[in-house]
Amino acid sequence: MVEISSEVESDICFITVKGDVDASSSIHLDQSINEATRQFKKILIDCQHLNYISSAGLGVFMSYINDLEEKGIKMILFNMSPKVHHVFEILGLDQLLKITGTEAEAKEIVNGV
């Protein structure tokens, strides 16, 4: 099961993903990101409590790579556990998505400091 919540802080949209993202729950993730990309140029995704992500879940992130580039949206994933990070690594997504350690780092990047 997955729990996804969105919060807005000035011009940044924070998405918190908790639990497991698998083939069935990836739809919710897709919806949240889709909504965020329509309204915001800055999206931060908190992955602290992301336990597990299947290839279908990775497919959701993957599907926005082109969109983000075209619309000039900055999307940053942070606070990711080593295990989940490894999954991104193996697939090679870490080279295409911005993944950082802490929220502060993420904010820095997103604000273009």
Next chain:
Amino acid sequence: MGISNKNIVRISVVLAIISWLGLLGATLLIRFGALQHSLHTIPEFVAKALLILYIFFVFVFFNFQIGKHGSTNIGELLWKVFVTGLIATILSLATRYVLILIAGNKFASNPYFVDILYTINIALIIVYLTCTFIVWKRLILYQKSKNLIRLWRVFEISVMLSLGLTFFKLRVFDITFDLVIAYLIVLAAILSANLKWVAYLNYKQKWKNILLMLLVGLYLWYYLITIINFTSNHALIIDLGENLTILALFGFTFLYSIFSILVLLFNLPTSSVFEKKLEEVINFQRLSQSRNTGQSEEQVFEILLDSSVSAVMANAAWVEVYPHNTSNGYKIFHKLNDASLREILDKIDRKKIKKIISSDPIKNVKGSRFVVDIKHHEYKSVLVFPIFAQEEEVGIMGLLKDLSDGFNRDMIEIVRTFVNQASISIENFRLMQEAIENERYKEELKIARRVQGALLPEKLHKNDDFDIHAFSKSAAEVGGDYYDSFRMDDNRVAYVVGDVSGKGTSAAFHMAEMKGIFHSLSQLNLSPSEFLIRANTALSACLDRTSLITASIMYIHCKEKKICLSRAGHCPTLIYEAKTGKVKFIEGKGLGLAILRNNNYKNFVESMDLKYGAGNILMLYTDGIIEAKNKDGLEFGYDRLKRFMEDNHQLSPEQLNNQLLDMVHQFAEKQILDDDYTTLIIKFK
């Protein structure tokens, strides 16, 4: 008791005949004694006793012949009385005719001759009275209660006991005689109030039974006259006119006939209502049983329409069934057609619609059931009911009447019950259909599984340098894992393992696409990385937005004893080096396929060359193994896989595979894993 009913009936007939013959003999003897003024004659009580015996045996006969018989058909019972009475009366009339014929003749005044004729009449009267008595008993006890049965017993026993009173020289109008008669008649009157059987007759049957009852009364009247005639015209040895029991029986049978005729008459006007109710019950039963009797859904709607039409006496009606799944919608009409229905629907004044408030508040919200008056040249009011099944409106029924305000509350209620019952039947039909459909889907999936199984190679290409084993299992009927082998030339063999994101049917379709693309590319003599770059381009064009594929490809060059491999986001290949005894994962750069759907992909993939030696093991696998979870949510993981290989490198590829599967299953504590998993293991010689 070992005697069957049939035998009792037979024996009682024989004994009754013997008793009657005895009675006849005794009567004649007594007459002879009286005429001869002889003192040596048999006493009168012998004749009386024989009469009682005769009555008793006739009673036993009818009691077992009619009383215990299974049939409770009222018409049949009354018919029996009628026929018995008819035969007895014809015989009795015959004796009368004989008397008339010989009037004036010396025979006419012959006392012996009169005695014989009278005794014959006694037999007939008793047969008829007893028969009527038993049938009346059946009718009175048609709907029995404990108290009623008790009262009947008291009456029956009282009648029996009264037979004994004939031994006393009681005369009509003696006080005792009158008291006993009064007592029996009161009992009979109370019992005669039990006429419940009348309610079960329809209009026609009631008329028929009134006729039969009148005839029964007529016979009784005739016999009474006969007895009185004999009593007043002849000096009789045994005079039924003085027999208390016989008179009481006359009273009872007569009383019950009168009561029956009156009740039948008074019930005539209401019988149509009862018939209607009965019809409703039967219709209701038809509706509820329809699913058992192999009827179609359309037949249920037809029964609903017919039942409702007859329940409210509608002049016309229709049922419209909405389309459902594969079946088209249709309409069923009763004395109506499509054109006139449209005309009627136009006439319905929406503002005047009176919604009917249902007892079930939930159903109120859903339905727009209404009753309304319309301005139509033929029909003046309409009642419309929606039909629901599985929380969904499946159709609508409309009933039309040629008078305004034509539907009363009772009618609406009964239609509601019919509609509800039909809904249940339809719901059952649809559930059954769904079950059948599901079964069909399962079959289809089985076929899909077979077809997909055929997409995986039956036999892998190989060289003499190594042993190889591959295995794949889907979590669902079909899955997204793939492995294959291609022979490039004598020297080189290629192996590939792929995994489509997601699982189930969509993954299976992409897996088939992957196989097609890989097979085409295998003809082009590409390097592993080039192979993956081309595969990325091809797959990017045909996978949907969120689908991706990971794959590992590996060429084995036997002459050079080297392996060239490339990875596209796939689980890193596991390698065991026999020389050093070390197990490691070959990661390297490699982005999954169809992630980057442009020309940049070539920057994210690379090839690696490795030398191999005897005893080395290579293992390609999918994430179903790594991500197998136990009940605490812990994954099998790379470390366990590594340790497994360290511990088991001495095994053959097939043994390795089996051992690993056992281990993964044991770890996950279940036989069917949540994801597809695949292994391809090569061991060099």
